[in-house]
Amino acid sequence: MVIALGSDHAGLSLKNEIIEHFKKKDIEFKDFGTYTIESCDYPDFGEKVAVEVAKGNYNLGILVCGTGIGISIAANKVPGIRAANCSDTFSAHACREHNNANILTLGERVVGVGVALDIVDAFLNATFEGGRHTFRVNKISDIEKKYN
Ligand code: RB5
Numbered sequence: 412m413v414i415a416l417g418s419d420h421a422g423l424s425l426k427n428e429i430i431e432h433f434k435k436k437d438i439e440f441k442d443f444g445t446y447t448i449e450s451c452d453y454p455d456f457g458e459k460v461a462v463e464v465a466k467g468n469y470n471l472g473i474l475v476c477g478t479g480i481g482i483s484i485a486a487n488k489v490p491g492i493r494a495a496n497c498s499d500t501f502s503a504h505a506c507r508e509h510n511n512a513n514i515l516t517l518g519e520r521v522v523g524v525g526v527a528l529d530i531v532d533a534f535l536n537a538t539f540e541g542g543r544h545t546f547r548v549n550k551i552s553d554i555e556k557k558y559n
Contacts (some may be wrong), residue, residue, distance in 0.1 A: 419552025457485030
């Protein structure tokens with residue numbers, strides 16, 4: 412499993428904590444930036460990671476901004492992306508199990524590092540349950556097609 416990572420300046424520090432966490436756990440990743448604390452725009456990094464995940468170049472994505480909200484809204488504009496902004500571990504595994512979320516977004520200004528890393532683990536360790544959820548997730552794709 413290879414994870415695509417991205418953040419804006421407000422999510423850089425938490426993204427770096429996630430990178431250290433991945434190194435310790437031997438989880439493969441690629442960091443698509445930003446790499447400095449210079450102010451930048453979260454849609455740029457949301458789009459970069461979302462396109463890579465939508466193309467199938469990476470299994471899952473993790474994006475961080477101040478709230479996790481802006482970067483999730485941006486990522487969700489890319490067809491095929493189901494980005495979930497989570498602040499708790501229940502949502503983090505449920506969004507994989509029920510919604511087949513392919514990107515997790517986090518808010519550095521919302522959750523502490525310890526909780527954030529637990530959320531990351533819950534997201535990565537969960538799997539889509541299929542069954543009745545497949546039909547519902549397909550309905551999301553249908554909406555996407557209807558307005559494209
Ligand atoms: C940057 O100040 C902040 O607006 C951004 O990181 C994010 O929280 C937007 O949703």
